[in-house]
Amino acid sequence: MIAPVYTTLSSASGVTAIVSDRIYRTQAKQDTARPYIVWSVVSATPENTLADRPEIDESRIQVDCYSESQSQARTLSDAAQYAIEGVANVVMGPMEFYEPDTMLYRFTFDAIFFTAR
Numbered sequence: 001m002i003a004p005v006y007t008t009l010s011s012a013s014g015v016t017a018i019v020s021d022r023i024y025r026t027q028a029k030q031d032t033a034r035p036y037i038v039w040s041v042v043s044a045t046p047e048n049t050l051a052d053r054p055e056i057d058e059s060r061i062q063v064d065c066y067s068e069s070q071s072q073a074r075t076l077s078d079a080a081q082y083a084i085e086g087v088a089n090v091v092m093g094p095m096e097f098y099e100p101d102t103m104l105y106r107f108t109f110d111a112i113f114f115t116a117r
Helices: 005-010 013-019 070-084
Strands: 023-025 036-046 056-067 089-099 104-116
Touching (some): 005 013, 005 036, 005 056, 005 070, 013 036, 013 070, 070 089, 070 104
Antiparallel strands (some): 036 056, 056 104, 089 104
């Protein structure tokens, strides 16, 4: 089962006030307006039991917040993290990067979602 990342982020007013609907899974197109969010599944593991099939999947999700402005990238990351923390556990980050090829600032964090099948 896919973790409800898009639903969580797109329903958070603090996030949509900054990116509108520019929330993408795995990658954004090269000409995407900025700022934006990209989220990816880093790992997915069923919660196995001896008695039956798994009823829950554990997914580690990476959320990357991009902007031409360092402060806006941080504000976006804070809003995204706040939204995610309502439904998942943030386990890493935020960490800050500058990507010279795109000239964008990126704040990234990882969260663990437990999703019922």
